[in-house]
Structures are given as structure tokens and as C-alpha cells.
Amino acid sequence: MRSMKILGGEGYKIVMKKLSRNSPQKVLSATKMSNIVDSLFPAHPVQRHHMVVVDPASIPTFTEENLKNAVALMKNGKAPGPDGIPVEAIAKKKADTQNSATAQSVHMHA
Numbered sequence: 001m002r003s004m005k006i007l008g009g010e011g012y013k014i015v016m017k018k019l020s021r022n023s024p025q026k027v028l029s030a031t032k033m034s035n036i037v038d039s040l041f042p043a044h045p046v047q048r049h050h051m052v053v054v055d056p057a058s059i060p061t062f063t064e065e066n067l068k069n070a071v072a073l074m075k076n077g078k079a080p081g082p083d084g085i086p087v088e089a090i091a092k093k094k095a096d097t098q099n100s101a102t103a104q105s106v107h108m109h110a
Helices: 002-020 030-040 064-073 087-109
Strands: none
């Protein structure tokens, strides 16, 4: 049983238990397979998100320095915020922008 835990945890054990009940030569019907999948992965209701209308005047202004400081505090490997943009993409864009600015500065001073 220990190897099952390493390979995939409790979900793996459940799937293997359900599938091992049938002999390897026996082909499961589409209905039986559908029942197994439905019991292991039940459908969840769709969650609806409501749009919030915001007055643009109520949004505080921020400076480029504020933005740089916020990006510097972000940690890789964390879930993205409501915008869905991963921290790694923001950091890459920041690095690309810095490299581009450095290249332009070197070109201008040459």
C-alpha cells in the first residue's frame, strides 16, 4: 500500500481499487466507465462572478516607483490574483523592460 501512496495518494488508491475489480481481459462498457468517472470526479456547479462597477475617480493613483516596489515584493510560485497573471510573467516583463532600457541607453551613449 505504501507504493500507492507515493504514486498518487488517496485518489490513486480509489481508482486502482475500482479498476482492479474487473479482470484485465474484461472490457468495461461505456456506461460503466462513465459511472466510475462520474463517481470519482463529480461535477461542481458553475460559480457566477458579478461585475462591480467602480468609479475611476475612486481608484487611487500610483507611481512607477510604487509599481516597482510591489513587483519586488511578489514571490514566485504563488497563485495569480484576480487578473490571472502569474507573478513569473510580471517579473519576466520587468526584466525584459530593464534589458531593453539598458540596451537603448548603451546605444544612445555609443
